Amino acid sequence: MRCLLLGAAAAxxxxxxxxxxxxxxxxxxASMSVEQLAAAVAEDARxxxxxxxxxxxxxxxxxxxxxxxxxxxxxPQAAACLYYHAIALGLEARAHxxxxxxxxxxxxxxxxxxxxADAGIDEAGPARVKALVLIKAPAWPLGPGDADAGLASARAxxxxxxxxxxxxxxxxxxxxxxxxxxxxREAYGRARELCQALPPSRDRDDWLxxxxxxxxxxxxxxx
Amino acid sequence: xxxxVATLVFCAPGYPGGAGxxxxxxxxxxxxxxxxxxxxxxxxxxxPTEQGGLAKLNDKDSVLAFVPYAFFVQHGxxxxxxxLAQADVVGVGTEERWTLVGKAGGSVTDAKSLxxxxxxxxxxxxxxxxxxxxxxxxxxxxxxKIEATGQILSALRRVASGEPVVALLDQTxxxxxxxxxxxxxxxxxxxxxxxxxxxxxxVDSRVPAARAKTVQTALIKLNAAAGGADTLASxxxxxxxxxxxxxxxGKP
Numbered sequence: 359m360r361c362l363l364l365g366a367a368a369a370x371x372x373x374x375x376x377x378x379x380x381x382x383x384x385x386x387x388a389s390m391s392v393e394q395l396a397a398a399v400a401e402d403a404r405x406x407x408x409x410x411x412x413x414x415x416x417x418x419x420x421x422x423x424x425x426x427x428x429x430x431x432x433x434p435q436a437a438a439c440l441y442y443h444a445i446a447l448g449l450e451a452r453a454h455x456x457x458x459x460x461x462x463x464x465x466x467x468x469x470x471x472x473x474x475a476d477a478g479i480d481e482a483g484p485a486r487v488k489a490l491v492l493i494k495a496p497a498w499p500l501g502p503g504d505a506d507a508g509l510a511s512a513r514a515x516x517x518x519x520x521x522x523x524x525x526x527x528x529x530x531x532x533x534x535x536x537x538x539x540x541x542x543r544e545a546y547g548r549a550r551e552l553c554q555a556l557p558p559s560r561d562r563d564d565w566l567x568x569x570x571x572x573x574x575x576x577x578x579x580x581x
Numbered sequence: 582x583x584x585x586v587a588t589l590v591f592c593a594p595g596y597p598g599g600a601g602x603x604x605x606x607x608x609x610x611x612x613x614x615x616x617x618x619x620x621x622x623x624x625x626x627x628x629p630t631e632q633g634g635l636a637k638l639n640d641k642d643s644v645l646a647f648v649p650y651a652f653f654v655q656h657g658x659x660x661x662x663x664x665l666a667q668a669d670v671v672g673v674g675t676e677e678r679w680t681l682v683g684k685a686g687g688s689v690t691d692a693k694s695l696x697x698x699x700x701x702x703x704x705x706x707x708x709x710x711x712x713x714x715x716x717x718x719x720x721x722x723x724x725x726k727i728e729a730t731g732q733i734l735s736a737l738r739r740v741a742s743g744e745p746v747v748a749l750l751d752q753t754x755x756x757x758x759x760x761x762x763x764x765x766x767x768x769x770x771x772x773x774x775x776x777x778x779x780x781x782x783x784v785d786s787r788v789p790a791a792r793a794k795t796v797q798t799a800l801i802k803l804n805a806a807a808g809g810a811d812t813l814a815s816x817x818x819x820x821x822x823x824x825x826x827x828x829x830x831g832k833p
Contacts, residue, residue, distance in 0.1 A: 412605075456814070456815065497731070497732065497733065497734055498733065498734040498754075498757065498760075498761075499753055499754055499756075499757030499760065500753070504734055505732050505734075505735060506732075506734070506735055506738065535732075536732065536735070
């Protein structure tokens with residue numbers, strides 16, 4: 359019943375994979391730098407991820423789209439602009455599930471561009487976010503989802519930045535998606551260890567909770 | 582049973598969408614479907630898993646089910662599902678053909694040569710559907726395995742690589758085969774007759790006949806009702822028609 363929930367599945371994409379800098383810009387003013395615009399998109403993504411009101415998510419997606427476009431106009435080849443343009447497209451997909459297919463394909467193109475420009479940006483963000491899109495998006499032929507390719511991207515992110523917990527969490531999720539429960543459990547355990555070695559922070563607590571919840575699910579007896 | 586807690590259960594094993602993501606859409610649908618002639622509230626719940634869906638459908642408050650035809654074939658008798666309406670799906674229609682795909686130039690040419698193979702499909706959770714509906718034209722050897730997969734792209738890669746697997750594709754998947762870079766390594770082996778895509782059914786006579794008829798009429802007219810087309814579109818539906826099952830079974 360592919361009638362059901364293509365849009366809803368797209369809406370499930372988690373976009374917290376990009377780290378939110380502390381700086382918050384509210385509008386793409388002409389004076390804003392590339393760094394400020396990128397930070398504004400990241401903040402929109404962080405807020406959208408915790409926002410339950412669809413209307414507010416729509417507004418955040420629109421803000422992010424304008425900020426990303428302004429960033430690209432200033433520096434079309436900058437990895438940060440390409441990367442946060444991809445993040446803005448993810449917000450667009452989430453806010454408008456029925457248009458998610460095109461937005462997600464454009465998002466993957468933008469991530470490929472960002473990865474080519476600077477694969478290490480945001481702690482291997484392009485590979486990590488690409489992995490999450492490929493894992494969570496509706497699969498062929500309904501969407502760009504591809505668990506095998508998602509696993510390859512997650513491995514690439516971990517290879518670049520092995521100490522960054524979200525990369526290991528993405529790898530764990532990819533392994534779980536292809537049915538490698540043992541591998542997923544090991545990766546979630548590794549992510550938990552990495553989190554526990556970090557100083558306290560909201561991000562650290564979020565990642566740790568993700569790892570522990572997933573470990574709980576993977577070790578719970580199946581019904 | 583109180584009408585105030587009546588529930589419409591959506592269950593589509595193997596297709597995308599988590600329960601939380603789907604809830605606003607199924608809520609909207611239930612509200613629209615019950616807007617004429619339903620006293621009390623018709624709640625809706627979505628479960629993407631076969632076992633979860635079965636558990637919900639066994640709850641006495643579950644009065645209606647919206648399920649793929651494969652689910653209906655597999656579980657309809659045990660759950661006493663009586664079809665009310667047949668979904669008309671955007672880009673597919675009210676019926677679809679299923680296609681068995683094997684490796685081009687491979688050894689599978691007929692049912693007998695499937696011995697030792699595994700059939701992978703999004704409908705693999707419903708072996709009765711696979712054997713007696715989708716592949717009714719072939720009598721499968723007893724050692725053929727049938728497995729469910731939500732990763733049909735991975736399954737097709739396994740087919741193309743020569744593993745002893747074949748893939749049973751729904752109409753949307755089969756129509757998209759040419760888009761795959763390894764399409765030349767695949768071939769269609771056999772195709773089903775047209776089969777319903779999805780159905781809304783009454784569960785275990787939990788809706789009185791008169792009310793079921795009212796709901797059926799409301800569903801058939803939903804695409805013409807105010808806001809109905811938008812509600813349907815959010816679930817990639819065009820509307821509903823009266824059920825026309827193979828063999829005309831299960832008439833409400």
